[in-house]
Amino acid sequence: MVYPVFIALDFPNAITARQFLAQFKDISPKPALKVGMALFYAEGPDFVKELRQQGYTIFLDLKLYDIPNTVGQAVASIAKLDVQYLTLHAAGGEKMLRRAVENKGADLKLLAVTQLTSFSEEDMQQTQLTTASLNESVLHLAKLAQKAGVDGTISSPFEAQIIKQQTHDNFLRITPGIRLAGDDGNDQARITTPTQARQFGATGLVVGRSITKAETPVVAYQRVLAEWSI
Numbered sequence: 140m141v142y143p144v145f146i147a148l149d150f151p152n153a154i155t156a157r158q159f160l161a162q163f164k165d166i167s168p169k170p171a172l173k174v175g176m177a178l179f180y181a182e183g184p185d186f187v188k189e190l191r192q193q194g195y196t197i198f199l200d201l202k203l204y205d206i207p208n209t210v211g212q213a214v215a216s217i218a219k220l221d222v223q224y225l226t227l228h229a230a231g232g233e234k235m236l237r238r239a240v241e242n243k244g245a246d247l248k249l250l251a252v253t254q255l256t257s258f259s260e261e262d263m264q265q266t267q268l269t270t271a272s273l274n275e276s277v278l279h280l281a282k283l284a285q286k287a288g289v290d291g292t293i294s295s296p297f298e299a300q301i302i303k304q305q306t307h308d309n310f311l312r313i314t315p316g317i318r319l320a321g322d323d324g325n326d327q328a329r330i331t332t333p334t335q336a337r338q339f340g341a342t343g344l345v346v347g348r349s350i351t352k353a354e355t356p357v358v359a360y361q362r363v364l365a366e367w368s369i
């Protein structure tokens with residue numbers, strides 16, 4: 140089983156994203172890409188289609204969170220874009236998650252965001268959405284997502300281990316909050332290196348700034364892969 144490393148294309152527009160990707164033209168296999176809100180809201184589905192035509196695996200990170208009917212319709216629209224992964228918030232609840240699963244079609248994998256990797260324990264309590272600890276909340280939401288038929292979770296690597304222990308074997312554990320040793324954590328609160336994420340049982344990585352802001356992004360990407368694939 141090959142576990143993916145998604146490069147987060149957090150760029151403001153297609154021009155800068157294309158310039159970035161030009162550096163990877165000789166890299167084979169092509170890296171998997173995560174298109175998030177900034178790029179999608181700027182360029183819309185056309186840029187996603189362009190990347191698909193070039194053969195990239197696409198993770199569309201729109202973190203859907205709305206009433207079940209609206210999310211169901213959104214997922215049905217997104218399924219037509221032929222992307223491979225899509226995020227939605229587990230906190231949207233079982234009915235919302237189930238409606239998304241019903242509308243996703245055969246080839247799209249749904250990933251439920253548990254607690255954002257930018258959240259510390261303190262940030263989470265400040266929202267007053269739960270009195271559970273961060274770990275308890277992540278595990279609870281992971282189990283809820285599994286029950287609703289979602290394909291896996293987004294969490295920090297720190298929670299991947301407990302999710303692995305308490306969910307079925309094929310349940311995906313994709314982890315952002317990844318930094319190469321020595322890189323700044325920026326706005327992230329729960330970060331690990333790719334090596335630590337692998338040891339904690341992650342089954343996929345999302346890496347943004349450690350690659351996109353590196354002096355030589357291709358070298359940084361290869362360092363991530365080297366740590367990840369041991």
Ligand SMILES: O=C(O)c1cc(=O)[nH]c(=O)n1[C@@H]1O[C@H](COP(=O)(O)O)[C@@H](O)[C@H]1O
Pocket residue numbers: 147149175200226252254255256257293294315316317325327345346347348349
């Ligand atoms: O769903 C995500 O991908 C996501 C969830 C989460 O809890 N934390 C998180 O950082 N992400 C995304 O992962 C990427 C991380 O970027 P870097 O911090 O630059 O590596 C960003 O595109 C975030 O939107």
